Amino acid sequence: MHAYAIQDSAGLVKLDAMENPYSLPPELQDLLGQRLGRLALNRYPDARVNDLRAALAAYARMPEDYALILGNGSDELISLLALACHMPGASVLAPVPGFVMYAMSAQLQGLAFHGVPLTADFELDESAMLSAIEQHQPSLTYLAYPNNPTANLWDEGVITRVIDAVGQQGGLVVVDEAYQPFAARSWLERLRAQPQAQGHVLLMRTLSKFGLAGVRLGYLMGPKALIAEIDKVRPPYNVSVLNYECALFALEHAQVFAQQAKEIKAQRAKIFQALTALPQVRAWNSEANMILIRVPNAGQTFQGMKSRGVLIKNVSGLHPLLANCLRLTVGTPEENQVMLAALKDSL
Numbered sequence: 192m193h194a195y196a197i198q199d200s201a202g203l204v205k206l207d208a209m210e211n212p213y214s215l216p217p218e219l220q221d222l223l224g225q226r227l228g229r230l231a232l233n234r235y236p237d238a239r240v241n242d243l244r245a246a247l248a249a250y251a252r253m254p255e256d257y258a259l260i261l262g263n264g265s266d267e268l269i270s271l272l273a274l275a276c277h278m279p280g281a282s283v284l285a286p287v288p289g290f291v292m293y294a295m296s297a298q299l300q301g302l303a304f305h306g307v308p309l310t311a312d313f314e315l316d317e318s319a320m321l322s323a324i325e326q327h328q329p330s331l332t333y334l335a336y337p338n339n340p341t342a343n344l345w346d347e348g349v350i351t352r353v354i355d356a357v358g359q360q361g362g363l364v365v366v367d368e369a370y371q372p373f374a375a376r377s378w379l380e381r382l383r384a385q386p387q388a389q390g391h392v393l394l395m396r397t398l399s400k401f402g403l404a405g406v407r408l409g410y411l412m413g414p415k416a417l418i419a420e421i422d423k424v425r426p427p428y429n430v431s432v433l434n435y436e437c438a439l440f441a442l443e444h445a446q447v448f449a450q451q452a453k454e455i456k457a458q459r460a461k462i463f464q465a466l467t468a469l470p471q472v473r474a475w476n477s478e479a480n481m482i483l484i485r486v487p488n489a490g491q492t493f494q495g496m497k498s499r500g501v502l503i504k505n506v507s508g509l510h511p512l513l514a515n516c517l518r519l520t521v522g523t524p525e526e527n528q529v530m531l532a533a534l535k536d537s538l
């Protein structure tokens with residue numbers, strides 16, 4: 192294996208990692224700086240972390256009998272879940288192509304990973320999922336809602352039947368809503384409506400795509416008793432005082448981030464429309480802050496865009512279903528114009 196590769200983006204328009212393109216407004220930068228400066232950096236993180244948990248629970252409108260656990264990004268939570276589930280014979284299952292950390296966390300923990308291919312149009316393959324669940328009885332099944340890199344929300348009926356099947360053989364389902372700020376639906380509504388049937392479902396979110404990728408703050412919500420078990424493998428003080436104070440500050444100004452998400456969704460629609468006018472490009476509908484496209488020659492288009500100063504992600508090598516696919520992160524209006532011009536010139 193190789194270490195997680197991060198592309199060098201120096202001097203390029205950076206549209207490769209689903210980051211929010213907006214920084215904090217200057218007056219908020221000053222306020223945050225003052226707050227961070229006053230923190231007791233000489234002390235271990237204290238009970239203020241509970242204020243953040245309460246603020247996140249309120250922000251997400253978490254159900255009453257749920258609890259939440261914080262992670263240093265949701266990547267840490269994914270690793271902790273693999274650790275928590277590591278019993279003899281345990282395995283992890285997820286649709287592929289999907290988020291790479293599901294397979295990587297399993298591999299690093301020494302657990303088997305079962306990737307179940309999506310259909311050619313990136314929907315869940317219901318019968319393949321159900322038979323893989325029956326065959327492997329996975330401890331942990333991941334469903335990214337919306338999925339990365341395909342950016343779509345899968346059919347709710349199929350997801351419900353997958354969740355039921357996992358529950359029948361005693362496994363857990365993690366619904367990963369990293370892109371929730373940009374999606375039309377959340378699985379939380381279903382959890383609230385059917386708490387009994389979904390008692391083995393955990394809901395994971397992160398502040399990364401919301402606008403705080405640099406802060407590293409993910410959270411996992413679920414029935415109290417389940418979260419208490421996963422909390423046993425969490426390292427003490429896994430979230431720094433700087434992380435949680437930044438996250439608290441951001442939630443106090445949630446309307447600033449909500450406005451940014453609104454702008455990003457409007458830009459997503461504009462980019463999508465521009466893409467549909469390009470006959471060599473196939474674009475898929477997005478419920479996230481990225482758009483997956485297929486071009487005649489992904490390697491050539493990727494390099495052409497890079498030489499024109501725009502960094503995107505060439506995902507075509509990640510899975511056969513992604514042949515000649517590129518992933519475009521939605522940026523500011525100016526960045527998107529530069530990106531679209533570079534794409535046209537590179538096709």
Ligand SMILES: *Cc1c(COP(=O)(O)O)cnc(C)c1O
Pocket residue numbers: 209263264265266267290335338339367369396397398399400404408409
């Ligand atoms: C980006 C992403 C995450 C995020 O991870 P963080 O560690 O919180 O930055 C999680 N899940 C999916 C599907 C993602 O695309």
